[in-house]
Structures are given as structure tokens and as C-alpha cells.
Amino acid sequence: MSDGKFSFKRWDDMQGGALGGLGTAALTTEVYRDTPAVMEFMRHDQDDAKTFYHQFPHTVDPLSGVRVHLHAIPMAAAGGNVLIRYWYFWAHAGVVLPALVGWTTSTAAIPYVLADQFTHSIKPVVTIPAPADGAKASDLLVFHFQRNGTNVLDTYSTNKVGGTTAANLGLLFVDGHILKNTTGSIQEYGDGQPGYP
Numbered sequence: 001m002s003d004g005k006f007s008f009k010r011w012d013d014m015q016g017g018a019l020g021g022l023g024t025a026a027l028t029t030e031v032y033r034d035t036p037a038v039m040e041f042m043r044h045d046q047d048d049a050k051t052f053y054h055q056f057p058h059t060v061d062p063l064s065g066v067r068v069h070l071h072a073i074p075m076a077a078a079g080g081n082v083l084i085r086y087w088y089f090w091a092h093a094g095v096v097l098p099a100l101v102g103w104t105t106s107t108a109a110i111p112y113v114l115a116d117q118f119t120h121s122i123k124p125v126v127t128i129p130a131p132a133d134g135a136k137a138s139d140l141l142v143f144h145f146q147r148n149g150t151n152v153l154d155t156y157s158t159n160k161v162g163g164t165t166a167a168n169l170g171l172l173f174v175d176g177h178i179l180k181n182t183t184g185s186i187q188e189y190g191d192g193q194p195g196y197p
Helices: none
Strands: 008-013 016-020 030-032 040-044 047-055 066-072 081-093 105-111 119-127 140-150 167-181
Touching: 016 081, 016 140, 047 167, 066 140, 105 119, 140 167
Parallel strands: none
Antiparallel strands: 008 167, 016 047, 030 040, 040 167, 047 140, 066 119, 066 167, 081 105, 081 140
16 A cells, blocks of 8 residues: 555554553453463453553554454353443643543444354454544554443353353453554654654
């Protein structure tokens, strides 16, 4: 693909840091099956949440949106939908991060089948369009992600075996796929960022 300025564009993962929910929204942390590996799990009987902070690389295509994906391990011997509610905001450098009224929110039903049990499953959540003035190097996408386990539309409600039985979805990561140009920015902090040359 070419836009006349850059010869090629390529897909890449956009990753970042994350913070777990507070109080009853906190994820359940325990070992995965009979292994010593520790994992966070989302329960089907409460509304668990996590906030992800994804930073755009300097090679981001300004017109690239973000295709958000859920990386998870379904633990129950059953199928059903996991109901996700999400909120997001594009955080340009030098721009105020608004109160909730300025965020975008919606829901997504993530389907699982019996064959997904114990499998690293990658499921699309939402495609977020680029902001009107374009994605910029070092921008952040702040993405708050909540499993609405108490909602009747969350039908992946079979208990897992062992541990906290209601904690039936192992959360590995929420990432975004973006288009990148094959070159980075000329300036250290990203070309055209407010307050930087």
C-alpha cells in the first residue's frame, strides 16, 4: 500500500501498560490449572475491569485506526458470549484528558465455543477510527475494558474446574493492531506534536 509519501505500510501490534479494576471490579489472580504460572481471570458473576494504555509508535500511519483484540483463555467446558463494555479516548500530547462525557463507549459480545477451552483465543472487540486530526507519534489510546458478568447477555456462565470456579476467562492481554509506515518520525518526540519542534 502506498499514499505517495511512504512506499509501504505494515500491520503491527500496539501494546502498553495496564491497571486492574478496584474493589469488586478487581480481577481474580490465581494459578493457571495445575501450573505455577499466575494469571488474571474475569468472573461471570461480577463486573471485572481493567484499563489499558496503548502508546502509538513513531512509525504510526496518521490515518490508521486501531483494531482492538482480546487475548484470552476460556476455562469452562462450554460455549457462550462474554459481554464486554468499553470506554476509550485518544490522548494527544498537550490535550486535556476529559471527564467521562468526552469518552466513547459501547458494548461487544465475544463468542466462545467448547473447542476454545484452554486455548489462547484472539477475538476482535472493536475497530476504533483514527481521530479527526490523525494519529500522532506518542499519542495514547486509553481503553477501559469491563466484562459485564452480571448482565444476562453474558452467557458464558459455566464454572471452571478448580480455583475460583466463577473466574472462567483467563485474561492475557488487550492489544490493538495499527498500520505503520516503514519510517519513523524526523523529530525525537514525533513530528507535529504540540510543544515539540
